[in-house]
Amino acid sequence: MADKAPVVRVEHLSKHFGSGSARVDALVDIDMEVFPGQVVGLMGPSGSGKTTLLNCIACIMEPSSGRLTLDGEVVYDEHWLRADLRRLRLDKVGFIFQYPNLLPFLDGTDNVAVVLNLAGYGSAAARKRAIDLLEYLDVGDRKHAMPTQLSGGEAQRVAIARALANRPRIILADEPTAPLDSARARIVMDLLRRIAAEQDAAIIVVTHDEMILDRFDHIHRLRDGRLERDSAAGPKHVGASESQIASN
Amino acid sequence: MNLAYRDIKHNLLRFVLTNFGLSLLLGVVIVITGVYGGLVDDALKQARAANADLWVVEAGTNGPFAESSRIPGDTRELVSRVYGVQRAGSVTYQSVQTELNGKPLRLYLIGYELGRPGGPRTLIAGRDIIRSHYEMVVDRSAGLALGQEVPLGTHGHKFTVVGLMRNELTSSGDPVAYVTLHDAQGLQFELAPPAARREVARGGAGETNDQINAVIAKVSPYVQINEVSSALSRWKHLTTLTQEQQENLLTKQVIEKSRRQQLLIMVLLIIVSAVIIALIIYTLTMDKARSIATLKFVGAPDRTIVGLIVQQALSMGVVSYFIGLGLVLAFQPYFPRRLVLDTDSIAVVFSVTVVMCLAASTLGIRLALKIDPAEALSAAG
Numbered sequence: 001m002a003d004k005a006p007v008v009r010v011e012h013l014s015k016h017f018g019s020g021s022a023r024v025d026a027l028v029d030i031d032m033e034v035f036p037g038q039v040v041g042l043m044g045p046s047g048s049g050k051t052t053l054l055n056c057i058a059c060i061m062e063p064s065s066g067r068l069t070l071d072g073e074v075v076y077d078e079h080w081l082r083a084d085l086r087r088l089r090l091d092k093v094g095f096i097f098q099y100p101n102l103l104p105f106l107d108g109t110d111n112v113a114v115v116l117n118l119a120g121y122g123s124a125a126a127r128k129r130a131i132d133l134l135e136y137l138d139v140g141d142r143k144h145a146m147p148t149q150l151s152g153g154e155a156q157r158v159a160i161a162r163a164l165a166n167r168p169r170i171i172l173a174d175e176p177t178a179p180l181d182s183a184r185a186r187i188v189m190d191l192l193r194r195i196a197a198e199q200d201a202a203i204i205v206v207t208h209d210e211m212i213l214d215r216f217d218h219i220h221r222l223r224d225g226r227l228e229r230d231s232a233a234g235p236k237h238v239g240a241s242e243s244q245i246a247s248n
Numbered sequence: 249m250n251l252a253y254r255d256i257k258h259n260l261l262r263f264v265l266t267n268f269g270l271s272l273l274l275g276v277v278i279v280i281t282g283v284y285g286g287l288v289d290d291a292l293k294q295a296r297a298a299n300a301d302l303w304v305v306e307a308g309t310n311g312p313f314a315e316s317s318r319i320p321g322d323t324r325e326l327v328s329r330v331y332g333v334q335r336a337g338s339v340t341y342q343s344v345q346t347e348l349n350g351k352p353l354r355l356y357l358i359g360y361e362l363g364r365p366g367g368p369r370t371l372i373a374g375r376d377i378i379r380s381h382y383e384m385v386v387d388r389s390a391g392l393a394l395g396q397e398v399p400l401g402t403h404g405h406k407f408t409v410v411g412l413m414r415n416e417l418t419s420s421g422d423p424v425a426y427v428t429l430h431d432a433q434g435l436q437f438e439l440a441p442p443a444a445r446r447e448v449a450r451g452g453a454g455e456t457n458d459q460i461n462a463v464i465a466k467v468s469p470y471v472q473i474n475e476v477s478s479a480l481s482r483w484k485h486l487t488t489l490t491q492e493q494q495e496n497l498l499t500k501q502v503i504e505k506s507r508r509q510q511l512l513i514m515v516l517l518i519i520v521s522a523v524i525i526a527l528i529i530y531t532l533t534m535d536k537a538r539s540i541a542t543l544k545f546v547g548a549p550d551r552t553i554v555g556l557i558v559q560q561a562l563s564m565g566v567v568s569y570f571i572g573l574g575l576v577l578a579f580q581p582y583f584p585r586r587l588v589l590d591t592d593s594i595a596v597v598f599s600v601t602v603v604m605c606l607a608a609s610t611l612g613i614r615l616a617l618k619i620d621p622a623e624a625l626s627a628a629g
Contacts, residue, residue, distance in 0.1 A: 090547025105258035
């Protein structure tokens, strides 16, 4: 990784809520780097600050102090605007929610295409790419299904397709395997590993699931808003497709 | 991709039911507009039906519609002799109530001289009055048929319906009926037998019935109306009003209070409609809060969110407006009052609906813009 610049760089990042005696330090002096192609796990007990850190990196929560650099762009410097954050989220960040959060009034294809439309794609081009992505994620046959007609795993795959639509350099996932059984959780994690390798994207996954630890390149553990230790353990099991992808 | 359309399509039943309710509300607004238009139109029609250039009435009065006016029957001959008067006719106006088939029937009776100005203008069925007694031309809203006999007056003389008119109503909605001047005078002054006997006993039976409410004058096209009006005003026992003055009296005095009442009801209904639309839009936006948060999270600009809400509000208003209009037009013949819905008033209500929807959507827009993208991260609802 040394020859590559980090896609996500967090330096001395802190976030607190309230003030005086009511002050809560949600994040304290966090330093973290994630490189292209890496899948990083963010673990810790409830209230440890995982989601707050993810929200800061996703540009929906402003840190109290520190520096955040996404794909070479410094975020939250003195000139940032709300529209810039929106553009960053649209262009550079793909987000996979704990629950799929699909728009209930759009079918599978349009749930993916809507992000492309927002990025300026024409309707036909957006739909074509959406269908390609759904096929890539093995849900091409469900492209016309409404969210209520999809199973949990299918809906999560459509949500992943939406997160990938704009070819983001950074993919953030907030407990993406929580609503899934262990077999499906492993499939989703393998899929994320494949995406990281194929698209050279940095993936940060917030999880409680100890069963998928072997799918991470790095694991960052948070406790009381502080980074506890940096586990650099590589995956015991590399996603089945990674070697295939490398050979492609 | 039109998100508003997709959302409507997805919740079509809810959209249809909401629109049906809203269309009834907007239908009531359109009805009130029609009633308002009908009120003004009927009032003006009363004066315009006479096709007069000048109205000669009792001195110091604004008769015959705004105030009562009584002048001698020979006034018409005096007026006819004035230079510039082409034709003149005596008229009387009175409200009568009778009973037909056990139901009350109210008529606004106009007495006129056959072959002179002041009679019915356009018939939709039957013929004009040709006999000097007991024939009647009536508006079809009275529910009378040709050949039907209607008892009128204290002696219960039966008047035969010989002609029917359309849309000849007073501002209070009573159908207009025309009879000959003599019949009208008889109905106005004729006493019931006991009252007549008492009148004879007190020696007052010799009083003449030849009194009228106004004389209608048509002025020659070669003479200025004002010129004739000044000539007539030299008679101190008479007042002369031009057609324009008569119309002003009707709209500014006779129906002014009713007009204001209708206007007030209309404004209140528009406010109620706006509040209801605002609440519907607000509720629909609340239902979509998670979708809006997700859209914001993935980078949708505010204009996309605002567009979604405004388009839904407008489509709801416009669709409901046309359903409401369709319902009103379909049921118009069954309304107890005449509705006048001209293109202008329909366009005004449409514009008000559009403005109302835009104003009402601001509440939903405010809510939508306040939604934090981070809400998309909360547990699935």
